[in-house]
Amino acid sequence: MVEKEPVLRVEDMTKRYGQKEVLHGASLRVNKGELKILIGPSGGGKSTLLQCINFLVIPDTGRVWLKGEEIIRSHKRDLYAYRQKVGMIFQDFNLFDHLTALGNVTIGLERVKGMAKKAAREKAVAELERVDLRNHISKYPAQLSGGQKQRVSIARALAMDPEVMLLDEPTSALDPELISEVLSVVENLRANGMTMVMSTHHMGFAREVADEIVFLEDGCILETGSPDKIFTHAECERTREFCSKILELYGNA
């Protein structure tokens, strides 16, 4: 039986800041349409791993393959092309403050993909509609709520037609009432077959929607498995400890 080639393959990621080793030999395989969710204590390396995958942070060791092709970081042009295919959603949104919501989505299309102004605008409006922000396209980031900002950043990433989406704790900076609007967008994306790797503290959401859960602590992947396995009969004791504590705190948020 031919094993399907994973869309994204990460091997042996290591990152050290001074004395501290933040990532230790992390490896990952993500298949098409899968939603892989990273969980674990803060400082465990989730954010670093995600940012190493698209080389925003340069790992000390580690290799990445997208659809079977390895990404050589030093080939600048290939790196930029790769990043277009990997969408990233940040915890702090990182919207471009000097551009409107529409501008945030069109800038990648015009300046990176080289689309014509009119075509870029049409596509951008379509993406913003998809995240339910049709009426806010002319607003600046400072005029948007946290949930709206995050949805713009999702539209911005989706407009580039990525193969994979990386979401770095997309709801951690949001007020509780606004979290659900972003999570429902993520659910929609999954339903439409987007391949995603996401880190989150929302155990309930993870349990419902994830295809696979990855538990990271102190830079090491301690355990991976289906939601059922991880949450009910995890192999590793540390995993069980963490899960029970979190479920206590957050319940099924």
Add this chain to the structure above:
Amino acid sequence: MEELFFIQHDVIPALWRGMIVSIELIVPSAIFGLIIGIIIGNLRVFGNTIVAGIANSYVAIFRGFPLVVQLFIWYFGLPHLGIYLSPFVAAIVGFSLCSGAYHSEYVRGALLSIKKGQLLAAQSLGFSKMKMIISVVLPQAFRRALPGCGNEVIYLIKYSSLAYMITCIELTGEAKIIASETFKYTEIFLIVGAYYLVLTSVATWLLNRFENHLRLPGFDHYST
């Protein structure tokens, strides 16, 4: 090569002579400028409406007129009123008054940044306005004004070269004279440039040392 050596023997003493005059211009001007700045700064913040108004007008004029214009007024203009100042004195007057206006800006900023609460506390303890200024405000304001005022002194070191324009022969003046005699403009002005670079660099370094020496924990980030 021999010529170069011979020239240096003529040039260096003359430049040194000029340097002495420059320092004789800079030091008094810096001191007077600081004193004027402190007084005017205080008047602008603590004075009543009329006094503050006059102080503010002074600053507007002496920061608004180019230094060159001010120097010309003291040297060429005062004779109209029967006052004849030597180039040297006119230069010091010009530098002090102009510099004082800029210093007062930094002093004013520093004074305003002292939280109102401390002033209220001092007043409630029974300090008179004068005592409050001296004991509570000035020690803190001094530290906050230091970077700005220090930089202003460094500007003064450079602007002292303008004394040449009212015929006061300091370092730049000496250089111009020798250069026009020997036509060795590039060499001489590179040397003069180096002299000034040394002066400003040393002054900057001293200023940084002094600032670090006076640094208080938690003091740097101040809100207004």
Add this chain to the structure above:
Amino acid sequence: MTESFIVIYEALPYLIQGSFVTIGIICGAMALGLSFGILLAVGQVYGHPFIRFLVRAYVWFFRGVPLLVLLFLFYFGLFTLLNINLPAFTVAIIVLGLISAAYQSQIFRGAILSLPEGQFKAARALGMSDKKSILFIILPQALRLSIPGWSNEYSIVLKDSAVAYALGVMEIMARAHFVASRTYEHLPLYFAAGVIFLILTYLGTRGLKLLEEKVRIPGYAR
């Protein structure tokens, strides 16, 4: 006393022509300072360590040597040596521009450094090269933030332009002195010159304030 006013009144057109020369010097110098200053700032923030060293050395030199010395050095020294024959007006623009670039680079550098790191990250995440990120994301924001500092630099360069008189450029100060040496009305004429400079300062800073309002991003608070 009335004599003085008559002299000023008659000299006014001549002086105002001088302000066009002054304005020309400022425009040239500020433009040179702006373009070169941005390059220096970007080099100092994002460049190779060697580039950063060069920029710091440049800034140290052009902020440490007096304007008058640099004017003499360039006009009588360097350009003569290189056999380049430029009018004093042009040399004044070049020197003032080079000095202003050194100061402006620090204004822009401060503004660039004050932007959150996430802006650059998000740009790169979209696949933008460093050059595009700086051009389309960093600079538009940094330049807006720099307007107050730039306004301050404008008033400094305006006043420094009077030193061009030492090279014989017939700007406001030179003309005032010219008339004064013929009419002996030094005091009133220099005062008038000073007032013209005040007016030019006011017009410039006012204009820049309007520009700041015009390009302001709604809700942007840094």
